[in-house]
Amino acid sequence: MKQAVRILSALVAATLALAAAGTAQAQSVRSERNMSLDLANQIAAATVAACQANGYAVTATVVDRAGGVRAVQRADNAGPHTLGASAQKAYTSASAKNSTLAMMEGSQKNPAAANLVHIPGFLLLGGGVPVKVGTEVIGAVGVGGAPGGHLDEQCAMVALDKVKDQLK
Secondary structure, eight states: OOHHHHHHHHHHHHHHHHHHHHHHHHHHHHOOOOOOOOHHHHHHHHHHHHHHHTTTOOOOEETTSSSSSSEEEEEEEEETHHHHHHHHHHHHHHHTTSSHHHHHHHHHOOGGGGEEEGGGGGOOOOOOOEEEEETEEEEEEEEEEESSHHHHHHHHHHHHHHHHGOOO
């Protein structure tokens, strides 16, 4: 009887060890959602169109979850500086998983957060908005060229509302 209990205990211990090892291995490889080129192009086009409807010539840059550029659209008459600004806003938003307007406002209120401007590629001006599926950030859109970052952000939000059914 004692021998059977020892064997059973050893089998249970071995099974638990294998299960733990399987869990550890499963966590080594991750699956992540990312945006397609088609979705990135839709967001960029809808952003530029939303700003054009308000009389603003902007550039919209859409990046994936790693901050890599997926799509860029520049409206006729958008200034050359809008290319860099929109890309940096998108990168900042994707990287920080937050809107650049919120980050800018936070850095103005918190002296320690003001150091964020020293991160290469970051631009703390309104107009960068994360693209989310649920709570997961899969990329961001950055907008430059409207007469105020809050207006850039509004154009991005209009575009994201147009594709919201694809963000599920």
